[in-house]
Amino acid sequence: MTKAKTNALDALRALIAERQQYEQWMSTLESKRDGIQEHVFEKVYGDYRGRLERVIGEIHGHAEELQLSITALSSRLVEVAREEDVRRDSLQEAELRAAVGEYEPAQWEEMRAEAERELEKVAADRESLDSQLGELRSIQKLGAVGVAARVDRSESAPAEPIATSSDTASTVPESPPSAVAVSPSQSDDSVAAPVAAATASNDSGNAVPAAPSADPGRSSLAQIAPAAQSSPTVGQKSKAARTPAGGLSAVKSKEARAEQAKTLKCPECGTPNYPTEWYCERCGAELATM
Incomplete structure (x- = not known):
């Protein structure tokens, strides 16, 4: 990993740590809300929320660069893992040839020592790339988290009770009795x-x-x-x-x-x-x- 990428990664780590700190402060502040005047609480909470949103914006600004780094590391890890498999197969092949007498014992020992050194180096590179990739993916996951859920401090209006059929029947005024029609033939x-x-x-x-x-x-x-x-x-x-x-x-x-x-x-x-x-x-x- 280049020095520029290392510096960018370090800055991203610092931003994520700062974001987590603000989220923790806001959570603790909410638990201390009782007994605090509302305007004082709103002032402090608004300050932390503004800082948190600023940090999240900076983290999102590194999102594209972070994704490019993850893609590059993933490709490099695949290549190193393939090289490790090839060197391991070559070592087993040389061991088999030495077993049938193709190589002298001294020659085989020299070949084996060289192959093992190369294999250990490739394996170390693979482990390093795997660790870096895991760290970048963890950072990407943490950076993808949006702004912490804001606590709704407004008093919720009481829900209107749902009118039941009996309540509706009690509120509907009784209709006046209908007038009896009188036919002309009535006396x-x-x-x-x-x-x-x-x-x-x-x-x-x-x-x-x-x-x-x-x-x-x-x-x-x-x-x-x-x-x-x-x-x-x-x-x-x-x-x-x-x-x-x-x-x-x-x-x-x-x-x-x-x-x-x-x-x-x-x-x-x-x-x-x-x-x-x-x-x-x-x-x-x-x-x-x-």
Whole structure:
């Protein structure tokens, strides 16, 4: 190995040792972080990190030269190993010829001593090259290591909890009940049933007067035209539940009310009702007192 290559190799060794020193300092500094003010820690840590990155940059600058040296040494090692094998074979061949009597004993001893000296020299060269190549490869491996993993000193944000199906169900607002569609064929009893049911739940018996009908002709039309008989609704069932025990005949009379006119007006809202009704079909006011 030339003097220039030796100097370059020595410089590379020094850089690797310096890098390892900075990495050790940074690791020790991290373990001493507790009780140290953050800005002081950041200052010292940043100084070591800057030095480390500078050294790594210089090591990478020698990477190409180092690879060329490894390639050259590898080729030289192959040649020396081949030469060693050739000299070893030559020594065995001379020994065999001497054994059959081709060489005189003195001549054989001289040949053997010379061959062994050359073989030892080649073997020493091979061992030296092998050692140098191993050292260069070790340096290359150490130099290939990147910047030491930086410790993330920032406070990590807490992870948002993953919403489960039960949590999602609890946060979704309940949809309002869908409105029941009223067909045109339903009677006024079906339309006024929810109002009567709401009024019936009032224990005080005081009915809240409803707003007058938006259609003025509806009342007169209801007085003239007989109402079509409709199927029982929830509101009618509520009124039936409030019918006193003595009013069973009034319930039976509903079978014939289709032929009657709504002649009984509510004193509260003025809505016409059948004369057999106990409560106003619109606002739920009591009609039995009339």
